[in-house]
Every structure is written in C-alpha cells, then in structure tokens.
C-alpha cells in the first residue's frame with residue numbers, strides 16, 4: 001500500500017519528482033574555489049581552483065609558492081590534511097599527491113605523487129597511512145601512502161588487458177556501490193567505514209574487512225549529499241539529502257534520531273551539512289543554489305536551529321570551513337569575473353563579512369587565464385556531479401555514459417526496444433552548456 | 440510433485456544469444472525483452488527500510504493468519520525469477536517458508552503474478568501457494584530496502600543474464616562488491632544456489648563466491664541431498680529450455696559463514712553438472 005515510487009537516484013522524466021530546473025545555458029567566466037580545508041591547529045588553509053592548489057599560512061597571510069609543474073593536471077577532487085603539516089590532494093588526473101609544509105609555514109614541497117589510474121571523486125584518510133578513494137564507478141579502493149608495494153597499480157601503457165579485466169582483478173578494491181558514491185567517512189575509531197550514494201543509501205562497512213557490511217542507514221528518499229561524523233559524539237552521524245532533509249543518526253544501529261525538514265526554505269532543497277565544530281557543537285548547513293546558511297546546535301541527540309543567515313543576493317555556498325575560532329570561510333559559486341570567491345561569517349556577532357582581511361586576500365587573487373575550453377567542460381562536469389546537484393537531476397545519464405570509463409555503458413544485448421517501460425531515458429531534455437572562454 | 444507442468448509453454452523466453460533473424464510476433468509475451476538493462480530507468484515500489492514495506496498485500500492469506508504484532512518475513516529469494524518456475528516449485532518443497540521471486544521486467548512480473556493468483560485460486564481448499572509471491576525490483580540495487588540483515592535463509596540465482604561483453608560485467612548479478620550485500624541480507628548458515636548453462640558465467644560466479652571471505656562451498660553429499668538442488672536444475676523455464684536443446688548446466692551451493700576464520704582451508708571445491 002502506498003509504496004514509494006522512485007528509482008533511487010534521479011527522478012524520471014514525467015514522474016512527479018522530476019523537475020528540470022537547470023538553466024538552459026550556463027555561462028562561466030570565473031572558476032569558483034572549492035574544497036576548503038584547514039589543518040587541526042588552524043595555521044593553514046588550503047583550497048583549489050580547478051587544477052590549482054593554493055595553500056595560505058593564516059597567521060602571516062602568505063600564500064605558499066607552489067611550482068606550477070608540480071600541480072595536478074585536472075580539477076582537484078579532494079584536499080585533506082593528514083597531519084598539521086602534511087597535505088594529501090587527489091584529482092581527476094588520477095594522481096594522489098602528498099605535500100609537506102615546513103615548520104615555519106613558509107614553503108611547501110611535493111614529496112610524493114602517484115598515478116592510481118582511477119578517476120578519484122572522494123577520499124578518506126585512515127589512521128594507518130592509507131587513503132581510501134572512491135572512483136567514478138562506485139568502487140572504493142585503498143592505497144598506502146607510504147608503502148608502494150601495497151599499491152597494485154598497473155601501467156596501462158604496458159598492460160594491454162581490458163579496463164574491465166583490470167577492474168575485476170584490482171587488489172586494491174575494498175568495496176563497491178551499485179551507483180556513484182557521494183561521500184566516504186571513517187568512524188572515529190576507524191573500525192567502520194561509511195559510504196553514501198546516489199541511491200539514497202548510506203552503508204556502514206567493517207574496516208578493514210569492508211566485505212562485511214555492518215548495517216545500512218536507510219531513510220533518505222533521494223541521493224545522499226554528504227556525511228559528517230561529529231568527533232566529540234562518535235555514535236552520531238549527520239547526513240543531508242536531495243529530499244530536502246537533514247538527518248541525525250545513530251549510525252551503528254542504522255537509526256534516524258532526528259529528521260529536519262528544510263523544504264520550507266527552498267522547494268526541492270538539496271541539503272548539504274557542511275561543517276561540524278566539535279568545540280562549539282555547531283553544525284553549518286547550506287542548501288544548494290540558495291543564499292542561506294543555517295547553524296544548528298547539537299546537544300545530546302538533538303539538533304536545534306540556532307542561526308539562519310542570509311547571504312548577499314545571488315551567493316551560493318559551495319564549501320564551508322573554519323579559519324579561526326570564530327570565523328567561517330564560505331566559498332561561493334562564481335560566474336562573472338566580478339563575483340567574489342569567498343565571504344566569511346563571524347560567529348561572535350553572526351555577521352556576514354564581505355570584506356574581512358582573509359576575504360579580501362582571497363578575493364584579490366588573480367584569476368588565471370584558462371585558454372583551454374576543455375578545462376571549463378571538465379569543471380562544469382565535475383561541479384555538476386559534486387556541488388550543483390540540482391543540475392544532476394536534469395542531466396541525462398547518457399551524457400555521462402559517453403566518456404569511455406563511466407559505469408554506464410550501452411546495452412547492445414537488448415533485442416527489442418519497443419516496450420514502453422523499458423525505454424531508455426534518451427528523450428530527456430538535454431541541457432546546453434555555453435562555454436565562454438574569452439576571458 | 441511437479442507443479443512446473445502448469446507453466447504456459449507458449450511463452451517465448453528468448454534465447455540469450457541474439458537470433459539471427461527477427462522472429463514474427465506470434466506469442467502473447469513476444470515483446471518482452473530477453474534481457475533487462477539494470478542500469479536503465481525503472482519505477483519500483485519500495486520503502487526506504489524493509490520494516491516499512493507492507494508484505495500483507497503480497498501474502499494476503501498468510502498475513503490474515505498472523506498473530507498480533509507479527510510480521511511477514513521473507514526467508515527465501517529467487518533473484519531474477521523470470522517466469523517463476525522455481526518460485527512455484529519451492530512453494531511445496533519449502534512449505535513453511537515465505538518465498539519471494541524478484542524480477543525486473545514488468546511484463547514478466549505481471550505474468551508471474553497472474554500465475555500465482557491462478558494457482559492459489561485453483562488450490563484454495565488445499566491452501567496451497569500462499570507462501571509465494573513476486574515483486575518487480577532491481578535486485579542489484581534494492582536488496583537492502585527489502586531485507587534486513589541476516590534475514591534470508593536461501594537465495595537463488597538461476598541462469599542469470601550472462602552479459603557477455605566485458606564492459607557489461609558490472610551488470611552481472613554476481614560480483615565481489617554485490618556479494619557483500621547478499622552476505623549482509625543472508626542468515627549465518629544460509630545457502631546461496633547458482634546455476635548457469637554458460638560455462639564462463641558459471642566460472643565467474645563460482646570464482647567470486649569462492650574468494651569471498653563470508654562464503655564457503657557446502658559438502659558435496661550435503662548439496663546432493665538438498666531437496667532444492669533438483670529444482671535449480673530442472674524447475675525453471677530457463678532450465679527446461681536448456682533441457683530441450685540438451686544443453687549443459689553447471690551449478691554449486693555456498694553457505695554464508697559468520698567470519699573468514701570459518702572458511703575451511705584446503706577445501707576441495709567441486710562443480711556439479713548435468714552431464
């Protein structure tokens with residue numbers, strides 16, 4: 001009775017959930033910053049602009065110089081501080097890079113760079129010098145950051161086996177989802193690994209024995225956007241979803257403790273829990289394509305709204321991180337060259353600052369000239385997948401299938417194509433992206 | 440006891456290899472695709488959590504006999520049940536179990552629904568076929584939405600679509616990563632049965648079960664005395680199609696073990712065949 005209709009992921013055209021809200025044309029003149037990350041002691045801020053890593057020493061307000069030849073080739077997919085002075089970055093260029101910053105915080109050095117042959121989308125660091133990598137196909141692979149003999153990476157230029165063969169034999173594969181993974185996190189004790197996906201599911205696997213699934217956290221009615229694990233409350237997990245809700249879980253029991261409806265703020269809200277601060281118990285939440293940031297207080301097993309801040313008209317948060325005890329940095333969607341990269345929020349007076357020192361410093365960054373239009377294409381493709389999930393719902397899966405190594409492939413085994421319900425979603429409206437590269 | 444004779448043989452379940460010439464439409468379900476593309480768009484009826492799904496609509500007679508607070512729990516799943524030959528035969532081989540056929544193609548599901556309804560109707564006084572049902576779903580994606588951890592005592596994979604092309608292997612219903620999900624929904628000691636007439640696919644499934652830390656092949660004499668084994672070999676429509684052309688079949692039974700330390704070292708794995 002009254003079963004939910006849905007295909008677990010995207011809404012289908014003509015189905016009630018389907019809404020193509022994406023603009024027909026996106027003109028992008030300035031690439032936004034994403035992937036803000038600060039280290040534990042708050043001395044460094046790292047962020048990415050397309051393929052470029054920036055590292056800022058917060059005290060001295062100096063950007064560390066990074067040799068252009070050492071930068072990633074394609075858009076960055078993750079930045080994580082492993083220790084206060086060690087930074088791990090990954091990128092669509094399939095590389096994992098390890099960087100070290102000197103104690104004086106004046107220089108940064110690339111200490112290791114290796115090719116995984118996987119298009120990396122999300123990562124998580126273990127407590128044993130391993131990095132877990134979610135690739136485009138829904139697989140999670142584990143690589144050692146220190147012991148290369150544990151990384152069974154085949155040289156594609158030498159090995160002529162098919163990609164599929166290699167995938168099946170991959171010794172670094174530890175788990176896989178049927179659909180794309182949207183986040184990956186460890187429990188505080190590193191005994192469990194949480195992975196979320198486009199099919200509404202959050203999976204809790206044992207770690208390192210990830211073949212042994214502990215439980216599923218099921219409640220979301222659309223894709224899961226992001227997971228946060230409050231360090232000071234290890235039994236809790238916070239997730240957001242494209243179904244307009246924020247969820248608080250006892251993740252080990254797969255139980256929802258609280259479900260908050262944010263649809264009143266924006267219709268069909270895509271809720272992104274951005275940052276949790278264990279010192280203040282504050283949770284920062286953004287809603288995709290919407291100029292609001294909400295702060296919730298986490299008490300025992302309960303989230304309570306404490307502040308709802310409206311950002312300047314048109315501001316759309318991408319990423320949020322703390323850059324000081326009382327200051328959050330928010331990176332924003334940029335389109336026009338005059339759009340700011342970031343703004344900040346002062347939590348002592350709950351002011352939205354568009355001209356704080358750090359904001360000015362970052363907004364004054366010169367915009368690199370990307371002459372290659374493919375950069376914009378990759379960029380749009382990536383932000384579509386990662387940040388602007390609203391656009392995903394209007395994106396034809398077929399479009400993704402076109403690039404060779406995507407999980408979706410043409411089915412040539414189908415003999416009859418004349419059954420209505422079996423028709424492929426080919427007749428979806430396809431969005432046109434206009435690339436403006438004359439900047 | 441051959442309930443399988445009730446099958447309508449007029450239904451043309453197409454050969455797994457594309458026919459050279461397109462046949463004329465002569466049979467009622469001729470338009471049904473021989474293969475489903477599990478990656479395509481489908482609409483399914485499901486709930487986020489297994490506990491929210493209302494099974495009484497699937498097993499109305501059984502549920503009317505439930506005591507207060509009791510819920511129907513499926514114990515046996517026939518994954519990719521096709522036209523339901525196995526599901527129907529299991530009804531009497533496992534009369535105390537709740538059995539569910541799972542199939543992705545809407546028209547096929549409709550057919551199986553009708554078939555079960557008719558069987559229930561025809562055997563009303565004997566109260567037969569109340570323990571079987573069918574559901575339209577994608578088993579590669581929605582298993583955890585239907586079954587709780589450790590719920591299934593038996594799971595069957597009969598003649599799965601081979602997806603010959605390498606690039607389509609991810610669509611195969613058995614893969615190392617999907618086995619983790621099947622292990623999750625199976626009870627400790629629960630059995631997984633699989634059979635194929637395509638040797639390559641059999642070997643693929645076998646290799647993956649064999650190398651999964653939570654599965655162990657069961658002893659040969661146990662497998663041979665298992666009442667479900669003859670059914671996997673001969674009861675389904677696909678099995679009988681293979682019989683008609685005197686084709687070969689390869690099959691095996693694996694047990695869900697609680698942890699990898701239970702895995703028997705030096706176990707002599709074996710393959711059962713019909714030839």
Ligand SMILES: C[S@@+](CC[C@H](N)C(=O)[O-])C[C@H]1O[C@@H](n2cnc3c(N)ncnc32)[C@H](O)[C@@H]1O
Nearest residue numbers: 477519520521542543577578579597675676677
């Ligand atoms: C070759 S038939 C075998 C049918 C049946 N087991 C038999 O032995 O007669 C494989 C069946 O699996 C179904 N199937 C394929 N992928 C599926 C999926 N992801 N979920 C559920 N059923 C699926 C197909 O529609 C098809 O009916």
